[in-house]
Amino acid sequence: MKKLLNDPADAVVESVEGFVAAHSDIVEAHYDPIYVSRVGGAVEGKVGLVSGGGSGHEPLHAGFVGQGMLDAAVPGPVFTSPTPDQIAPALVAANGGAGVLAIVKNYTGDVLNFETAVELAEAEDVEVATVITNDDVAVQDSLYTAGRRGVAGTVCVEKIAGAAADRGDDLAGVAAVATRVNANVRSMGVALTACTVPASGKPSFDLPEDEVEIGIGIHGEPGRHRIKLEPADAITQRLLDPVAEDLHLASGENVLLFVNGMGGTPSSELYVVYRQARKLLEARGVVVARSLVGNYVTSLEMQGASVTVLRFDDELTTLWDAPVHTAALRW
Amino acid sequence: MKKLLNDPADAVVESVEGFVAAHSDIVEAHYDPIYVSRVGGAVEGKVGLVSGGGSGHEPLHAGFVGQGMLDAAVPGPVFTSPTPDQIAPALVAANGGAGVLAIVKNYTGDVLNFETAVELAEAEDVEVATVITNDDVAVQDSLYTAGRRGVAGTVCVEKIAGAAADRGDDLAGVAAVATRVNANVRSMGVALTACTVPASGKPSFDLPEDEVEIGIGIHGEPGRHRIKLEPADAITQRLLDPVAEDLHLASGENVLLFVNGMGGTPSSELYVVYRQARKLLEARGVVVARSLVGNYVTSLEMQGASVTVLRFDDELTTLWDAPVHTAALRW
CATH class of the missing domain: 3.30.1180.20 (Dihydroxyacetone kinase; domain 2)
Structure with missing residues (x-):
């Protein structure tokens, strides 16, 4: 294996460290557990958007944190879902008082871990809606998925739902827009x-x-x-x-x-x-x-x-x- | 060889066709000979910037055509300099009356072909200055180069010289800025x-x-x-x-x-x-x-x-x- 990495076990953290250092005007990182959020924290009164999933799909999702798109992104190990205790603080951090939309690609691990994380966040009085993306027409079920997989269409959901949140839509409205994008x-x-x-x-x-x-x-x-x-x-x-x-x-x-x-x-x-x-x-x-x-x-x-x-x-x-x-x- | 191409002989033209179709708000293509320029043509009174070289280094150079950077880019065959009769029309097209700066990576073929193209453009009363980039510290001479090679630093020259042209510097001024970037x-x-x-x-x-x-x-x-x-x-x-x-x-x-x-x-x-x-x-x-x-x-x-x-x-x-x-x- 030829890669520009140090210890593979450190690859995700080191990459995130480099990423937030290079884009410190846009993002900041939190470690232990690790997630990336907009610099300056949640935007007061705006619906927050959070996504996440296994690493290895960059720039998805941390590359889409910033104005008009995501408020936080949660990178798991390579091709492995982040854990609920890692996702939950990101949901809480993205809440500016108007609730949070979780955008989850349809993989069994991601869906389950986000579900648990949403319960944890709700226990901290954060209202969360979830939209699951499943745009891949290739196969009905697959190795890691029941139903269609969420792939590149997720970028469209994140971009357009982010814009809906930016213009002031409420949580139900942002979730409805995200659902409409996913359906199309x-x-x-x-x-x-x-x-x-x-x-x-x-x-x-x-x-x-x-x-x-x-x-x-x-x-x-x-x-x-x-x-x-x-x-x-x-x-x-x-x-x-x-x-x-x-x-x-x-x-x-x-x-x-x-x-x-x-x-x-x-x-x-x-x-x-x-x-x-x-x-x-x-x-x-x-x-x-x-x-x-x-x-x-x-x-x-x-x-x-x-x-x-x-x-x-x-x-x-x-x-x-x-x-x-x-x-x-x-x- | 596994590539997403049709006939390799058509790869450069087909890629440029796709590129200008995807970015028709920014660029347009001219064929026979082929070059890419800003949509709407030269900006009146602004120094024009033109670069080019072998294809295969994308987004360099066509990806940097647009406001604040290049006015035209000339793609040669893969890893092969464009020809003078291909470069010259791009130089002429980029001229908004204030002259044109040619930014050339230091490879023997590019340097010679740009020299001839500049003569052709000057014969059409276009004033042209040339800056040769040579930022690669790895080797003094190489397979295709006398002196240091022009590599990624060329992006810095194109960005910053483009900004100097945008603020209204004259040709000598834009060339001086480009030279200063290359030197640093x-x-x-x-x-x-x-x-x-x-x-x-x-x-x-x-x-x-x-x-x-x-x-x-x-x-x-x-x-x-x-x-x-x-x-x-x-x-x-x-x-x-x-x-x-x-x-x-x-x-x-x-x-x-x-x-x-x-x-x-x-x-x-x-x-x-x-x-x-x-x-x-x-x-x-x-x-x-x-x-x-x-x-x-x-x-x-x-x-x-x-x-x-x-x-x-x-x-x-x-x-x-x-x-x-x-x-x-x-x-």
């Missing part, structure tokens, strides 16, 4: 290579040199099928078509097209995927109103990409466009 | 893996599974030496120390610390490198006043990182902080 966003990914979890030191699966895995999960969980490597345009169609069909996209609808890198793929390739995904949407009469291309929900150094489409309406478009200032997303 | 910025990189140029289909060099190359160039050119893999803190010191010493950094000085990913390294590892580089600077009494961490000058999917330090003065700090709005850098 779908993703599907492809892996060209496996990634190596530092603590294990070995690739998380074997993929022959001439094959790719369609429908991969962000922890390298199996997808729909393995195929021989194809041109990017053909692979992109294998991702975009199930997404568009699951959304029942109709001609004339406006969407966000989000091409996400898995961590080890050059951005030049992501734009080749974007180009074809956009062509396919346009061939369906769908209008690509907004775009996002880059490494936002990664699987360590995995090579691959996912395609996410979010159906827009006027309100979601306005909330997407609202100002955001985080380490990894800003406009 | 140093970089050094490490490769954990090689990258594969699409047209060749094979890794550009062999690196044993337990070795890393210290002082690597951004095209995989040999560096100072190969060593057995070490902990990130030790590798970081091998990068930071030569940079700090070459800059003759003194206690009390303010710097920008920029940790750049080579394309295939997770951001979590970049922050581990940042953490140690910052500690080493602070141990020298140097103040890390600003930070940048991410994939900005890449080598396709190479795993590795570089450490760049820019000595700040008050003016350079102000210009660094000035607004920038490009696909890859914005604040």
